[in-house]
Amino acid sequence: MVLNKQITKQISALNRICRGPGAVKLPNDITGLKLQFKYQNSNGHMGAKKFWRETLPQIQFHNPAIPMAVIRTEAATVEENQTIPATLLVRYSNGEEKSLDIKEKHSSVILNEFIQLTKAQKVAEKDIPYLREFANMN
Amino acid sequence: MVSFTSSIRYNTIKRSSLLAGYNSVSSRPAIILPLTRSYAAPAQTNRRAIEGQVSKELAKKKEAARMMKLRAETKTYTNTPLYFDVPTALRFIRASEVGSPVNQTTINMTFRLVAEKGTAMLQGSIPLPKPLRQTKICVFTSDERLAKAAKEAGAHLAGSTEVIEAVKKGEIDFELAFATPDVMGQLGPIARALGPKGLMPNAKRGTVTDAATILEQVREQSGAVTYKQKADTLSVTVGRVNFTDAELARNILTISQHIKNQSKTVKSKKPVLIGKTILSSLRSPGIVISV
Known part of the structure; x- marks a missing residue:
């Protein structure tokens, strides 16, 4: 049965949340993530924004127990605009914090470095829900 | 011609x-x-009248067919790829709200109601086990024991002269007011301040009653969420993303049970049915759940 456009749009929106390169399972000793960057995209903060918008929902979907905060700061002056850092902070249960510099980096590069840092495992295909555009209606 | x-x-x-x-x-x-x-000319008007009757009958038939289809859909609405159980739906919603300010992440539940045209709309309030916010309630009473009990039950303000004096100064820090009959005489001077805001206690609206009813109302209304049906949909706020799964599940159960009971009390020829129910938040796609 062919579904109407409204439903196919929703299906692709749901698939975008649960499927993709960000479908990774983080180790148990990670207790939190913190992403910090500017409101302005200039000076290498676009990758961080794209990482937040496209990849972070996928990571959150497969790690529902880990709180993920996004803090964006407003750059008031030209100097601030150039100097505010973009970082991804990983918190561990023993109080340790590891930070990743994500300035001037593409969102896919950020994800690769994040996976290397945390040793996250890819989620098996069979564990990811997949919504098909052509459903078998009984 | x-x-x-x-x-x-x-x-x-x-x-x-x-x-x-x-x-x-x-x-x-x-x-x-x-x-x-x-x-x-009369021959023509006759024809028009007949045509009008035929089109009316057709419209009636079409409406009846539409209602039949909608009624049938209330049993099969979960038969869609967008259907998930509540925990998975919440996982999707939380993922799509990642990194957003908490006060912008309210989760809504939208019911589709199937009813005949002209049936009374559903509206009211539901006391939630885990409310989003406490409604600020004021209780005007000269009975000190009642004032203490009302504050314990969730009232924001309670008392007589000191509360009335504060309102006279222009400090109105509440959204709902109750009063016992004995202080109604003292409320005269502040009626002009309260009246236009709809806060003046009134026996007709049931806000001037005895102590027991006031306490019961305060308990119910302080954590209640109001709802109002618009056309054939009804949307109720469930909670926020930072609530736990158990808290949200309890709220969802309370709301769906309330709406089910309420839809049974509506007077109409055919019963009001609950159709497609969707759980969604500001940024998430709508996910069909069963109630």
């Missing part, structure tokens, strides 16, 4: 008016005859 009759009428009127003065001298009844011919 129309132009023909109108031309006849025009001619006859013209001629008859011209000849009006001569009628007494030499009567010409033959000229008046075409007038009767110009009354051919």
